[in-house]
Amino acid sequence: MSDLAVTLRDLEKRFGDFVAVNRVSLDVKRGEIFGFLGPNGAGKSTTIRMLCGILQPTAGSGTVAGFDIVRQPEEIKKNIGYMSQKFSLYEDLTVEENIDFYSGIYRIPDAKKKDRKEWVIRMAGLTEHRASKTAILSGGWKQRLALGCAVLHEPPIIFLDEPTSGVDPISRRNFWDLIYHLAGGGVTVFVTTHYMDEAEYCDRLALIYRGELIALGTPAELKTRFMEEEIVEVRCSRPQDAMEIIEAIPGIGHAALFGRTLHVVAQRADESIPAIRESLAAGGFTVDGIERIVPSLEDVFVSLIEARDRETTPQQEFSR
Amino acid sequence: MLERLRCMLVKEIIQALRDPRMRFILFIIPAVQTVIFGYAVNTDVRNVKTAVYDQDNTPESRDLAARFQRSGYFLITERIGRESRVRELMDRGEVKAILRINRGFGAELGGGRTAPLQIILDGTDSNTAGIVLNYASRITARFNDELRGTQLPRSRGARVFAGGVQLQSRAWFNENLESSNYYVPAVIANIVLIITMLLSSMAVVREKEIGTMEQMIVTPISRSEFILGKTIPFVLIGFIDVAVITAVSKFWFQVPIRGSLLLLFGATALFLMSTLGFGLFISTISTTQQQAMMSSFFFIFPAMLLSGFAFPIENMPRVIQYFTYLNPLRYYLVIIRGIFLKGVGADILWPQMAGLLVLGSVILGFAVKRFRKTLA
Structure with missing residues (x-):
């Protein structure tokens, strides 16, 4: 064997x-x-x-x-x-x-x-x-x-x-x-x-x-290898409302609630972090911390599945 | 092979007998049902509630009514005085028969003329009505005979009839024509059919339901070990039920057992091939125990109705008669009644036993084949 x-x-x-x-x-x-x-x-x-x-x-x-x-x-x-x-x-x-x-x-x-x-x-x-x-x-x-x-x-x-x-x-x-x-x-x-x-x-x-x-x-x-985007963790007040504002920023995929913090999927973390800080300050949120983190498996999982859905959905709709 | 089979058997027997309710169903219910069948399934007609509408009221008419009463078949519950009561009693179902004797009945007889006599029957239950009619005819015939023998010679001064044909009947095998002798042994067939087919199919489907079937497939147990392990316990239970019912028939109902018990068990083994085959087949088409139960009843009802258990096969339309050859119960009933009442052996019953063997092999073979396929 x-x-x-x-x-x-x-x-x-x-x-x-x-x-x-x-x-x-x-x-x-x-x-x-x-x-x-x-x-x-x-x-x-x-x-x-x-x-x-x-x-x-x-x-x-x-x-x-x-x-x-x-x-x-x-x-x-x-x-x-x-x-x-x-x-x-x-x-x-x-x-x-x-x-x-x-x-x-x-x-x-x-x-x-x-x-x-x-x-x-x-x-x-x-x-x-x-x-x-x-x-x-x-x-x-x-x-x-x-x-x-x-x-x-x-x-x-x-x-x-x-x-x-x-x-x-x-x-x-x-x-x-x-x-x-x-x-x-x-x-x-x-x-x-x-x-x-x-x-x-x-x-x-x-x-x-x-x-x-x-x-x-x-x-x-x-x-590390399968994740194309980077993950930014945002700790701020009223995270639920902050989600909408953050998602509107260019270069940002989507944000998800992880307990009281937000995990934000960004193309490039170093560019997005200042942009997020700016938008949140303008919206009157108190920001406790914004930093790039190693993605959890859940982040990877969600990101890979969404990437796959983006790839296949248009095809499926076309074939209908 | 034997080790695994032994494990299956131990497990199945524990599962079948651990639950007290299950033990009750397996061994007590058959005895109880035999007793119920023995008393309730009774086609003997006695004490038919009868009203007499005697408009004549002469010694002759009273004599005739008394003969009906004395026969034991009729129980005179009312004497009617007016016509409207006839309809009323029948509509209410208070009597099953009404004997109407017209005015002038005695006079006509005395004058040597034919005197009409009417019996009105409730024909709702055609079978009973036919039997009652038969009793009434016999009583009337006897009355006629005696009339001719005594009264007429006296009045005419000469014997008109020297004699006639008198039928001397003797029933073989069931001397007193007791219906319990006919029905009670046949309960064996029904109980064995229901218990073995229903429970074996449910025992297999239960494993599907709780997921152990899947587990079994992943173990090295072979299909034949599994099938044998599932069926042999019900063969044993079937034999025990036959013994229980036979004992109840013999000691409670005094049904004679004139043939060989060994032959009875041999024939039961042949019959079980079919019932377990059907059970296994049902388990291949059902995924829940409920489905298995419903499918079993779908088999059981026609099997019982078209077996000759209660309704003679000879009376069925020809097409259905041919159809009954596919019914294992049909053969088994002939064997049971043959062994219990007639005391005949394999030399007479071999065609039925051969029928069971063929039918059982085909059904069991087909079911096993299907069973293997559904598992793969």
Whole structure:
């Protein structure tokens, strides 16, 4: 097996006329935490489902753990763990029964069964609830148990499809500690998310929008290389009213509220900063500070998507 | 293979039996339904509420009315004095039959002439009306015979009729013509159909609904392991239900079991191929348990109506009769009744068993094929 855990070449999935995934190519290295980022409906889950053998691709190819996704799905299934946002546990079974069931399905040797079971229970923090029905567990517990069941057979690659949706922030944090722990043991993690803070935890990110790959790189690369414009943070009074005034200044893209501050997208920060200061002073705003900042992933994300929309919208309208 | 299958079975059995309501549905409801069917589904006609409008009021007319009463089939609830009451009683449904004896009934008979007698029936329920009419004819015929044997010779001084044909009837297999003997064993077929088909389809669709189906597809479990794991528990439950209903029939309703119980279970296994096949098929066309339930009923109703459970297949239009050959219930009912009442064995019932085998193989094969396709 090469040092690539997952490869995709021009992978495509159509549902009728709708192109859910449009010729996506990328590689995931072994031991990497690879984030698949995009808004709802961008094609994240469809891609992951093709990689796991749930869906057949319409065109293109791919490999997982060195096996072809079209021809060798059964081999792939033995080498991956998969967990979706639904936390596919049997709610009418107890914690232990769920683990026993999955360890039987994965045919874990009897000698290891007990160890793996204890490992999952400890990892999920369910020692006191091992005989409880899964239905009564909180979202965070279910999520950790589902992850435990998905990695019972110690797969080299795990696919997590929005694993943290609907779970409180502390549980999310704990969950990511588990993912780091697994990755530290050499496991490749392929995870989809639409939470920006989670994206920051990944080694590398792919940004997918409307079925197309629009950016690929480490979080730091995305913030520096893919961002054509610069971000200026403005702290002033009445930020909501200030937005309109700032957006009217030439050379400025748009402004967005980030808490009590404004993030302004500018062609050139050094030219725009004096212009903003001037306009705000003229409008009677008190200005606490204006400075250029390193864009957050969210800034990058919004900027890339808007750039893509500007590119494609006129075409779409033309084709109508 | 066996390890995974064992896991599936353990899981399915836990899921089916953990819920007390489910245990109740699986094992108590069949017994209760058998009891209800035994008492309620009864086509025996007894104690028909009857009014007598005796305008004659002679020894002959009173004798005739008394014979109706004594037969046990008619219960005389009212004696009418005026014509308008006839209509009233019928409209209100207070009686099902009215016996009208005209003035001069006794005199006509005494004079050796034909005396008309009228019975008015509520024909709303045509089946019951037909049976009542039959009873009335028999009573009248008997009355006639005796009249000819005693009264006429006395009055004429000579025996006109030396004898006639008397029908001696004997019903085989169900000697007292009790409808519970006919219907109760057949409840087995309905319960097994509903429980195995409905629950197996819902058990599969539930996995789709909660998302575990997707999880299963990602595990190395094979399609056949999954399908067997989903169906075998319902085979076991089907057998248990057959045993429960058989016990209730035997010990509560004293329905005779003259044939081999082993054969009954063998035929049940053949029947289950079809019901589980339908269940699996329904699970491939449904995405929610509600849809599965609705689709199941879409199968269950025609299957029951066109099975010969209540309405004889011979009475159906020819086209529909051909259609019933596709109904597994049809074969299974013949087998059940054959084993319970007639005590016949495989030497007689083999055509029905072969029918179930063919039908079951086709349905199950088709469903499994479709099932594999929808998962891929």
